[in-house]
Amino acid sequence: MVISEADPLLAQAAALAASVPDPEIPVITLGDLGIVRAVRREAGRIVVTITPTYTGCPATEVIAADVRQILVENGFADAQVRLTLSPPWTTDWISETGRERLRAYGIAPPGRAGMLPEAVMRFVPRKRSDGEVSDLTAARQRIPLRVAQKAPIACPNCGSIETEQLSEYGSTPCKAIHRCLACREPFDYFKPY
Amino acid sequence: MPAPAFHVEYVLRLADSTLVLGQRLAEWCGHGPMLEEDIALTNVALDLVGQARLLLSHAALLENKGRDEDALAYFRDEPEFRNWTLLELPNGDGSHNDYAVTIARNLMFSALAVPLWEALAGSADQGLAQIAAKSVKESRAHLRHASEWTVRLGDGTQVSHDRMQSALDRLWPYANEWWDDDPVDVAVAKAGIGPMLGTLKPVWDRTMDAILAQATLARPAHTAFLSSGKLGRHSEHLGYLLAEMQSLARSDPGAQW
Numbered sequence: 310m311v312i313s314e315a316d317p318l319l320a321q322a323a324a325l326a327a328s329v330p331d332p333e334i335p336v337i338t339l340g341d342l343g344i345v346r347a348v349r350r351e352a353g354r355i356v357v358t359i360t361p362t363y364t365g366c367p368a369t370e371v372i373a374a375d376v377r378q379i380l381v382e383n384g385f386a387d388a389q390v391r392l393t394l395s396p397p398w399t400t401d402w403i404s405e406t407g408r409e410r411l412r413a414y415g416i417a418p419p420g421r422a423g424m425l426p427e428a429v430m431r432f433v434p435r436k437r438s439d440g441e442v443s444d445l446t447a448a449r450q451r452i453p454l455r456v457a458q459k460a461p462i463a464c465p466n467c468g469s470i471e472t473e474q475l476s477e478y479g480s481t482p483c484k485a486i487h488r489c490l491a492c493r494e495p496f497d498y499f500k501p502y
Numbered sequence: 503m504p505a506p507a508f509h510v511e512y513v514l515r516l517a518d519s520t521l522v523l524g525q526r527l528a529e530w531c532g533h534g535p536m537l538e539e540d541i542a543l544t545n546v547a548l549d550l551v552g553q554a555r556l557l558l559s560h561a562a563l564l565e566n567k568g569r570d571e572d573a574l575a576y577f578r579d580e581p582e583f584r585n586w587t588l589l590e591l592p593n594g595d596g597s598h599n600d601y602a603v604t605i606a607r608n609l610m611f612s613a614l615a616v617p618l619w620e621a622l623a624g625s626a627d628q629g630l631a632q633i634a635a636k637s638v639k640e641s642r643a644h645l646r647h648a649s650e651w652t653v654r655l656g657d658g659t660q661v662s663h664d665r666m667q668s669a670l671d672r673l674w675p676y677a678n679e680w681w682d683d684d685p686v687d688v689a690v691a692k693a694g695i696g697p698m699l700g701t702l703k704p705v706w707d708r709t710m711d712a713i714l715a716q717a718t719l720a721r722p723a724h725t726a727f728l729s730s731g732k733l734g735r736h737s738e739h740l741g742y743l744l745a746e747m748q749s750l751a752r753s754d755p756g757a758q759w
Contacts (some may be wrong), residue, residue, distance in 0.1 A: 364636055365552020394556070394632040397639065476538035477647060478545045486538070502639055 322355045322388065323348040325379050332371045333481050336414040339372065343402025346393055355380060355388040360398045362502070363482045399423070400483075400502045412465045415496055417472075417487065420462070422501035464489035465496050474498075505564035508689040511584060512696055513564060513630060514574075515686075515732050516618075517557030518585035521575060522740070523611060524550030525747050527604070529593060535601050542647060546608065549640040556633045563629070576751035580734075580741050587729035588676035590740040602662070602669035605651045610677055612645035613709040617702045626694035649713045656717025667719050675727035677706075682728055 326348060327340025339345050339359070347358040357376055361369040373390045380388035400419040403411075408418035461470035469491035476486040479497055488495040504510070527547035534540025558571040569577075588607060594600035619641055622634035655666040680699040687698040714721055729737070750757060 361636075363549060363552060364556060364633075364640060365548035365550070367548075394636050397632075397636040476541065477643075478538065478542035480541075482545050482548055 316350065319348055319350060319355070321383075322357065322380060322385055325383055325385075326357045326359075326376050329372070329375045329379055332368045332375065334411070334414070334416065336410050337403075337407045339376070341404050341407025341410060343404065343407075344372070344398060345376075351389075353387075355385045356391060357388065358391045358393050360393050360396075362398050366482060398502075400499060403499075411499060415465050416484065417462050417465045417496060417498040419499040419501040462487060462498055464492060464494065466494045467492040472496075504566040506689070506693075508686045509627070509693070509695060510561055510565045511686045512690045513557060513561040513627075514584040515586065517554050517561050517574070518583045519589045519611075520550045520557060521554035522583070522585045522743065523589040523607075524548075524554055525743055526589065526591075526593060527608075530599070530604065533599065539601075543604070546644050546647065549637075549644065553633065553637045553640070556636075560629045560633060572751065576748045580736055580744055582734060583731070583736065583740060583744070584734060585731050585740075586676070586679050587731035587737055588673060588679070590731065590737060590743060591673070591676070592739055596739070600665065600669065601651075602655055602665040603673065605648055605655065606666065606669040606673050608644060609648035609652050609713065610673060610710070612641050612648055613706050613713075614677075614680060614699070614702065615641040616645055616709075617705045618697070618699070621697040621702070625696055627696075630695065645709075652713055652719070653717045656714070656719040663718065666717070670714075670719060671722045674722035675725045676729050678725070678727060679729045679732060680706075684732070686732075 323345070326345045327338060329339045331337050331339065331342055342362070344359050344362065345357065346360050347356075349356050349358075357380070359372060359376065369392070373392065377388060377390045399422050401422050403419065411418045462472050463470050464472050464487075467489060469489055471490040472487050473490060474485060474487050475495065477500075479486045483499055483502065484497045485500050486495060487498045524547045527543050527550065530540065530543045531547075532540065534543055554575070555571050558574045562569050562571060562574055589611065591603075591607070592599075593604050595603075616638060619634040619638035623631055623638065625631040625634065652666065655662040657663070658666075681703050683698040683700045687700070690696045691698045691701075711721060731737070731740070
């Protein structure tokens, strides 16, 4: 986050904005998510810049309204909230505290998005075009697998790394549905983005 | 001052294509072949509508006629839409939904969207570059989803294989519209705003060939068919889609949730 200079009021406004809970996952704050990008003073008023997670995330407008509300309630009557797209948000900006809070809430925190290779698929065909069953080892060497699969996703309930994906899409755009093969519990996985 | 007409046209092609495909995919909401896919498609639709909102707002800014994203989405008629025809086609044959058709279209479009957003991330139009850098992450996930299902259906049973092949055969000719660069494409390329789509064809071909080979599907033969949605000349299907999408906003202008 960018805070212009040592200024107690700016620091207070920044702390207030960062303390707002995410409307979809209220255990983490906007500060934990890393979406409060700047807090500045422009012509006497406080301007908070936030960035959306996904382009179509329905929470973005609620978040902007929540930030404005908490600032107004705390004496920043003319505070303004702006949206920026650049640089695009990544789950790598979620803080360590945020990751721990997600885990405690039952959502496995995301792996590192910066490590995802450019693979377009991760299926291995059952048959070659000549009808022979393919050599899986050779096929896997040809198709780059996602790092997310190599770095195991630990179950947020029991900690086991024996987990599997049930669906890449879940209850919100940012989550996938996984299940633990050890404790048999299904859980949400915050996808690297 | 308004931007040149070719610039607005180009952004509208992107905006309307993402909007119309988002609306088509949303038709699957509550009707998906299984719960996970119902959720997946509505998530993809949400991403596309999110991209469309940013692009429409940007187009409104460029044209500088006092319109906003809603005015562009809800109060333009069919000939004013600039989406490529592929995106407005029904999710099946027009009377029955067909998941293979939906997957084939998502595959063809996301295989174009990924290199297109990558190129646009370096656009001389800063606003467009920012939208592209954001959208490419989402389109990569859409491409992964569509390619997995293409392999699963193509390399599945005889029935799923045949339906996937017939969906590809049906949709393939509509890709020609992308590669047929017109004066708008030439002008934006010259201005450094965006690539001529024809220059992305080799990348698209490589992606498609790799996935089709894994899916044991045949690449359809090239035909001379040329659709013209980007010029505002659409198939008979877009009018019905717009009628449904625009009816609320037109019967109750300014309606708020």
